[in-house]
Amino acid sequence: MEPINWHSFFFLLSSLVACVFALGVALSSNIVRMAFYLVLSLAATAGLFFLAGADFVGAMQLMIYVGGTLVLLIFGVMLTAKGPFITMKTSAGEWILSAVVGGSLLAMLLSAATSVQDWQTTYEPPAEARVTATRLGMGLLGARVDQLDEPDAAQRAGMSGYLLPFEIVSVHLLVVLIGAAYLARPKKRMVSSADRP
Amino acid sequence: MDPVSTLPKLLGLAWLLPLVSFTLIVFFGPRMGKSGSKAGYLATGAILASCVLSLFALFFVWLPGYGLPAPAHHQAAAESSHEAPAGTAHDAAPSVKAITGDWYTLGKFGSLRITIGYYIDSLTMLMFSMVTVIATCIHFYAYGYMHYELHEVVDHEVKLPNGQHLHRRGRFHRFFQYMSLFCFSMLGIVIAGNIAMVFVFWELVGICSYFLIGFYIERKSACVAANKAFIVNRVGDFGMIIGMMIFFGTLGTFAFGDIDTDGDGKPEPGLFSLVRSEENHHALATPDGMIKAAAAAEIGRGVVPTAEQIQAWREDISPGSPGRYAYWLLITAGLGIFCGCVGKSAQFPLHVWLPDAMEGPTPVSALVHSATMVAAGVYLVGRFYPMFAPEVLLVIAVIGCITLFVAATIAITATDIKRVLAYSTVSQLGYMMLALGVGGWAAGMFHLITHAFFKSLLFMCSGSVIHACHTNEMTKMGGLRKKMPWTAYTMLAGCLAIMGAGIPFSIGLSGHYSKDAILAQALSFKAGNPFYGWLFYVAAGGAAITAFYMFRLWFMTFAGTPRDHHIYEHAHESPKVMYYPLVMLSVFAVGIGWSVERFGIQPLLEQTRPAGILAMSNGVLMPDLVYPSEHASHLDEFHGPSTYVATATALCGFLLAVVFYGLRILDPNEVRNQFQLIYRFLIHKWYFDELYDAIFVQPLLFVARRVADFDKKVIDVFIDKLALVTRMVAGLDDLIDRYFVDGFVNSAAAGIYGVGTWFHGAETGKLRQYVMFIVIGTVALFVLISFYLNSTLAGF
């Protein structure tokens, strides 16, 4: 009996939680429960990120997704949650159809995920964990510290950082937030020209 | 002021003013005041301005410019014409030459120039003044007479199919619109400087006459009368075109006088100079152009037309020779022009239209159908006088004589007041033609002027009577003198004037002088040509008949006791705007013939008498035909007897009228029964209408009906069959279209529509289905790539 690989164990635990609650989201017809399941599923996914060594991404997942996006969603749920909209049943025919289609898609993806030998090989992860936040921060500012030992100077120069995408995303976020505020503004009464003095 | 430069401008302006009025009324007539009442002011103002302008031109430009006419030298001229051998006699060129020139050249065809030109001599001045004065009076009169046209009119002579009388809108402005156009056209004839321009305005007055006769277009009689006038005039105008074409073809000019057209300082000869050249002492000779045209065969054979050769041809008038042919050309051209005058002046045999033309409103009858337009024919004969060969003049005389007698006899029995005057007009026009035909140029023109004044006066008086009585029938009138004194006594003046009343050798009314001149000329002609003495006797007899029917009219209308009391009770004097012109015209009718010193119509006419027409002349084809000089008629041997005859005959007629109608001593009905046959003949107007109906209208209708039958039975059937075939072909086309072409197009469209509908099903608009489609698509793509395109993609 080999000792339990705790890394694998937590992975299995997290992925099980993520998958089960994701399935719960898909199967539940109560919008409030769906939101709750989604929170759990996303939190479990953040656990998966931690297990993959991406601690900063996992933290962001928890903060932005679970803490921000989902709060937003729950706000939406509360704003629109009137009696008839809490649960909206879908017909059985559609369930069957989407199950068949989803199943075939899943089969396709799984076959793809398991078809490459290289992706199946496992190895022992390095003992000491590297803190990724600094490196990510440097990457976003334009310096790739993880690539400094690249022997080829030309290739090293080509791997410049993510400053430009960072800026793009920032502006994108600003635009999106303004647009969202604009879209969701309360409707004003149109003042017809005839009413004007 | 220099008459040569001033007169064309003054008269041109006077001529164009009515055109301006016409144009304005055409476009703005209905909007001028209430129901177009201002249109009357406009037209009257325009003609009044024309009148002032032409009188100004006569008294302040012409007379100061040329002085009073030179003293008459009757005696000397008459003696010289007796002594000199016929044909070589010549008179001095007139002291005053006509002012002639062109305003505007419309076009040039070879040597022929179509121009708007003027020919101004004392005749033009007199005619201008006469036309504008009378037209002004009649415009004022018409303003009162046509007043009922200002509001809606109920025409009692038109019955609609539903038994009611016709109601229509008033046509006040339209009346004055046509009157203005007429004045413009008439003045155009008078001032015209060439025969083509005369023809244009000739037709314009014709169309005005047509419009005005048919003014009450809803009445069938007016409609027919307008058509009759127009069609009968076309017969005459056809002859006129022939005459014009002869001048065009042989002489290459339409101009009357000599005009310097090419600017070389030497005037081009006009028609008058070509026929009566200065080298020939203004004696009539066949012009060179006509001789060249007649001798075209000889010239074609190589004979050179030198001056001597042309002279030789001219003198040789043996049958078949070019000279005779050329002379016939001259005669034909003259007869052609005269033919137009016959139509316009209602001479026998085309006189039938004028009495019917009385269907028009009375001011129209007064202006168009008595004073001016119908006199235009006489005027043209007078204007064209130098062009007429003696043979043509004889025809004119005979036609005029027949006309005066026929019309006068018909007037005796007519009972319609306007028709009596219409026949009187025809008769008086016959007098003028007779005068011109027997060589009395001045006499004819003089009578034209005097007649215009008293006849328009008579017509306007009759209009006043009709206005009061609402009937034309004299048999329903009588005693109106007390009701309408102004009309009665002005009309009496007119009757006396037309009768020629006067004391021999001292004083008389205007007709006295002009009729005397005509009879004296006829007597003078009789002396030279005893064979044509009957012209004088008929003219003298006509004078008696004239007096008789005129006073028959006056007595029946104004004297005695009323025949119809209902009409008498309702009769009333006309408004001032109507009888003031009557008074004015009666003054003219009385005094227009007087000559004070050397100032008068006749001396003025003599001032610019066309060169050469005073000389004695002989016919060429009829050598026995002798035309005496007109001055010879002033000799006592002709003038004395003719004055006595004229006065005596007029008095006879007057006394007869007094006996029959004034005192009613004799009953006209008894005479009527006595001479039943003659009465019927006269009341049917010599059966002219019936005759024309039988020989022209009925055959024409017969042919027309046959042609219509042919149309209906042959051409129509053929066309119908053709149409049927076309329809069948079209039906076939329709089938092909519907089942083949349309079917193809429709099925293509239906196919595309089906495909579209099929795809349309996929566009459900449902979000969840789209998600499903995406997934299915992804899976399908994967399946496709991994199972079927694997080998293909592996190649990369």
Add this chain to the structure above:
Amino acid sequence: MNLLTQPIGVSHYLIVGAFLFVTGVVCMATKRNALGVLMGIELVLNGANVNFVAFGSEYLRPDTLGIGLDGQLVALFVIVLAAAEAAVALAITLNFYNNHATVDVDQANELKG
């Protein structure tokens, strides 16, 4: 093969990602509530994120094979993108709700051809 004793590889992560992805798709396809569809989208994005992180992780595969830090950066971007998308989609949903008084996406068929 005992999953508990063996170290795990990229494939395992891919399987979890695929499952999340398919669940999200099914969620999008079956939910009539617009917010449900939105949640489905979040799941799909998460599934993709799992894959990115897995390929970029040096715990799961040697450095030479992975995409290194790039995977994590893309995952970060996706998270930000998801947040923005959630804001916009929520705004659209609220607008739709204001106009139609419903959040049923089946009612939103105005684009039907």
